[in-house]
Amino acid sequence: MPSVQQASTDSATASEAPSHLLLAFLQSQSQNTLTRLYQRPSSCLSIFRLLGPLERQIVMNLLWLESSIPASTMATWVPHEVRKTYENSLSILSRLHILPQSAVKLALNPTFKTSLRHAIIGGGSSGSFGVPATRDEKHSSPSIEVLDAYALERWETILHYMVSSGIATRPSQGVLFLLQRSGLMASIHGGSLQITSLGFQFLLHSPHAQLWELLLQYLHMVEERQMDLVEVLSFLFMLSTMELGREYSVEHLSPTQTAMLEDLRDYGIIWQRRATSKRFCPTRLATTLTSSSPPLPAAGGVSASAHGQGFIILETNYRLYAYTDNPLQIAVLNLFVTLKSRYPNLVVGAITRESVKKALTNGITADQASRQIISYLTTHAHPQMRKNKPLLPVTVQDQIRLWELEKNRMKSQEGYLYTAFASQADYEYVLNYAKQLGVVLWESSGRRCFFGTLEGHPNIRGFIERRTAGNA
Structure with a gap:
């Protein structure tokens, strides 16, 4: 079965976790809730669309079987190098209660199987996919x-x-x-x-x-x-x-x-x-809730180009040209781009150290800033940019990551500095106690001082007071 290997290879990364946000939510629901949901053909068809390629193939292989199949038989179709990916896919289907928890035999949930069959070939409840309204003589349907x-x-x-x-x-x-x-x-x-x-x-x-x-x-x-x-x-x-x-x-x-x-x-x-x-x-x-098509119009108008076809051109000198006059798109760009000029249907700016730092300051988390900015630029790249390989200039991508690392290079944390110890022995005695608590952030033996966390201060202060009282 060669197609199993191809699907497994293509989805090796995606199959380790649910391919859609909703699937993780569904996995947290009870079997009774999911069984009720699977009674509707439209629900089963929609969930099938959200599954990863390998999960969909497993479902289709079992959909038209009238009896269960030994798990060992299915496993023989899977090459050894993608066995882990295959097992992850089985785990996802099992947590969705589409497949049984037992790993001995494989068979689709009967309710899910019946409803998905109805969705594909017809039959079942006609209201599952909505009931079209009768024609209104007074008003025509919206275009x-x-x-x-x-x-x-x-x-x-x-x-x-x-x-x-x-x-x-x-x-x-x-x-x-x-x-x-x-x-x-x-x-x-x-x-x-x-x-x-x-x-x-x-x-x-x-x-x-x-x-x-x-x-x-x-x-x-x-x-x-x-x-x-x-x-x-x-x-x-x-x-x-x-x-x-x-x-x-x-x-x-x-x-x-x-x-x-x-x-x-x-x-x-x-x-x-x-x-x-x-x-x-x-x-x-x-x-488009359960499809890969764009959820907003992809043709016609300024907004369409902003959301569908792509509107950003990025040069190797960090200059950015955005072919849009959509206020929302311009406002989003302003989060991480220094905007310099604006014309009808065109905004010109540049990605700079200051603009990336502004994005981090405004709220884009430091450990994800470069990934999010690069992803946004890639998603909304102009069709002319999509002819480039790689799509975005490598120098710009690397520099965005470096500017992000500058932000991550220094971290601040509140705490207390302990100094002015009477002797080296006193310093080491208190320091060892603080290390046992795991609250030491920095130490300097030559200066007889160390820095401890805010949470550890009450214990260290009490220890010093007890030691001082004992010596007295």
């Missing part, structure tokens, strides 16, 4: 262009509010609450919200990763909002399998899913003519 513009406006409202630390147009109260609970923004004096270190990192992620980070926080809040987690997940998976540009009926949704409509409107995931409307349209943010 895809209208849906894209709506989704982009709602999503950029959230991001622009974050990058401007509350100066831009305020999103809904529900969105603000979610930004606080996820740690992307924090309340400061006066009640206004300020972006956090996590928030700066969030802005450098791809739109797809950003969307799922917010949705995962939404899932974590389900219990306290007294919502049914299975219904919430099922609705998100249902949306990911719907057709862009088609209207669907609200009447077939559960109470939990109906309550979600308001939240999903605020995120730009669904469109409704009115809040009380009996029909809704999924936007591109919804239909």
Whole structure:
């Protein structure tokens, strides 16, 4: 079975951990919760899309078997050099309760297998993929262009509010609450919200990763909002399998899913003519939830070039040209680029030591700054840049990492300096006690002094006082 080796080799790194953020969340759920979720064909199809290449191949190999297969038989198809990757994939499927915990025989969860078969060849509950609404004689369905513009406006409202630390147009109260609970923004004096270190990192992620980070926080809040987690997940998976540009009926949704409509409107995931409307349209943010397609429009308009085709050109002299007039994209670039001039549809700047240090000061964590900045530049590189190999100039990448190391070279820590010991014996006696506690940060035998942590000071001070009293 040669294709097993190819899939294993390509996904060797990805298979060691779930290939998607949501899979790690699903692995933490009970078997009963997942079994309820697997009763819906749209959920099984969506989860199948999120799996890594090797996990998907294992599922497809077992999907049409009517009985279990010995694990040893499956293992003979796997070359020895990728056996560990294969075992990691089996572990992921097992933790998702798609495969049994036993390693003796392999067979898909019967509920998952039945639902996935229905999703592929038809059958099962027709409402699993949404119920199309009847034609409205008064109003025509919104065009895809209208849906894209709506989704982009709602999503950029959230991001622009974050990058401007509350100066831009305020999103809904529900969105603000979610930004606080996820740690992307924090309340400061006066009640206004300020972006956090996590928030700066969030802005450098791809739109797809950003969307799922917010949705995962939404899932974590389900219990306290007294919502049914299975219904919430099922609705998100249902949306990911719907057709862009088609209207669907609200009447077939559960109470939990109906309550979600308001939240999903605020995120730009669904469109409704009115809040009380009996029909809704999924936007591109919804239909790409479990696919690799861009969640924001990829053609037409300035925003499209900013999000889809790429708009950044970086030269070996650190000069950067951004072909966009999108305020959000310019604000994100300003996090780590010194902007020098601005023209219609063009911003010129440079990556400098000061701009990288500013990014570290503003909140991009020092141990991830270079990786995040380089990843952002790579993701949004102009099509002309993509002809280069490597895509970004090596000199610029190396220099960004070096500037990051400058920030990491010196670390500060609060503590106490112990000095002025009466004799070398006293110094060594107290120093040995502090070393036993593991609280010594620095020592100098020649100067008879050492520096201890803040937490260890009460013990060291008590030890010195007891020794002084004993000598007296």
